[in-house]
Amino acid sequence: MTTPPVCDYTDSDYQTSFWDQGGRAYEDAAEAIALKHLLPKSGKLMLEIGAGAGRNTPRYAGFERIVLLDYSRTQLEQAQARLGRSDKYVYVAADAYRLPFVDGLFDGATMIRALHHMADAPKILAGTARVMQNDSMFILEFANKKNLKSILRFIFRRQEWSPFTREPVEFVKLNFDFHPRAVFDWLAEAGFSVEARRTVSHFRLGLLKRLVPAKWLAALDGLFQPTGEWFQFTPSVFVRAKRVGRNAIPPYNGIAFRCPECGHSPLVEKETRVECPSCGRAYEFRDGIYDFRQAM
Numbered sequence: 702m703t704t705p706p707v708c709d710y711t712d713s714d715y716q717t718s719f720w721d722q723g724g725r726a727y728e729d730a731a732e733a734i735a736l737k738h739l740l741p742k743s744g745k746l747m748l749e750i751g752a753g754a755g756r757n758t759p760r761y762a763g764f765e766r767i768v769l770l771d772y773s774r775t776q777l778e779q780a781q782a783r784l785g786r787s788d789k790y791v792y793v794a795a796d797a798y799r800l801p802f803v804d805g806l807f808d809g810a811t812m813i814r815a816l817h818h819m820a821d822a823p824k825i826l827a828g829t830a831r832v833m834q835n836d837s838m839f840i841l842e843f844a845n846k847k848n849l850k851s852i853l854r855f856i857f858r859r860q861e862w863s864p865f866t867r868e869p870v871e872f873v874k875l876n877f878d879f880h881p882r883a884v885f886d887w888l889a890e891a892g893f894s895v896e897a898r899r900t901v902s903h904f905r906l907g908l909l910k911r912l913v914p915a916k917w918l919a920a921l922d923g924l925f926q927p928t929g930e931w932f933q934f935t936p937s938v939f940v941r942a943k944r945v946g947r948n949a950i951p952p953y954n955g956i957a958f959r960c961p962e963c964g965h966s967p968l969v970e971k972e973t974r975v976e977c978p979s980c981g982r983a984y985e986f987r988d989g990i991y992d993f994r995q996a997m
């Protein structure tokens with residue numbers, strides 16, 4: 702099965718350079734407010750797709766267990782260093798295009814700042830829908846091509862691409878901004894019903910961020926976020942989408958993996974590997990991280 706290329710964060714210092722030292726306390730706090738309003742209060746098993754270094758993971762504390770999935774093993778190592786090894790967190794290195802889980806395993810999922818890297822967003826959303834139970838909630842963040850800055854740049858001829866058309870714009874290799882209407886339609890096609898929308902980062906302006914303390918600016922952002930129900934002109938949009946229209950699947954005990962190559966389940970867990978009895982492939986389990994990117 703061929704899948705689109707992956708934006709590889711191996712050895713990236715993204716968490717440190719972009720968040721911890723990148724002057725983004727406002728964006729981080731604004732995202733926390735959006736998540737607080739959109740997340741279910743509790744749940745059993747959450748899938749965090751493109752979890753990175755686990756910046757958002759503590760915000761999902763209402764869930765009993767959280768599976769952090771990321772293509773980059775080094776990002777997961779950073780997450781593990783922050784969150785520790787315990788039964789609460791399961792670390793899985795895998796390609797989001799080939800999720801290594803059985804159908805309907807999760808009763809919650811998030812994907813924050815990761816759709817941004819997906820050349821085939823509808824495929825990612827369909828794959829996410831596959832592993833979610835009926836009525837479960839998916840919180841998705843996407844980068845909005847129809848944001849105020851890009852509209853102004855387009856009007857004043859500082860930018861060639863139109864913010865009003867539905868196709869994604871790849872402004873840097875494997876970095877995409879999306880039209881909100883297109884994302885809402887892809888979600889519906891994948892089997893989700895959009896329940897709530899929040900616009901986030903209304904005040905992403907250097908001068909404002911320098912003048913106003915991040916917490917105040919984020920609180921103000923929080924007041925404006927519900928306007929996302931009617932229009933979306935911010936660079937970031939959060940959506941709560943409910944998985945609908947699938948038959949109930951009896952709950953699994955624990956994490957039920959599925960072979961990303963042949964699709965067989967159940968797999969057999971050994972001390973240092975997970976084996977597929979159907980195709981014979983084995984996937985590494987080392988230092989608390991499952992690695993389904995390729996067979997051993």
Ligand SMILES: C[S@@+](CC[C@H](N)C(=O)[O-])C[C@H]1O[C@@H](n2cnc3c(N)ncnc32)[C@H](O)[C@@H]1O
Pocket residue numbers: 706707708709710711715750751752753754755756757770771772773776795796797798812813814815818
């Ligand atoms: C911009 S970071 C966001 C990390 C985290 N969600 C946050 O908001 O701090 C994007 C993450 O998506 C991951 N990613 C990109 N493409 C992926 C893919 N095809 N499968 C799984 N993870 C992927 C990257 O490794 C990276 O950690």
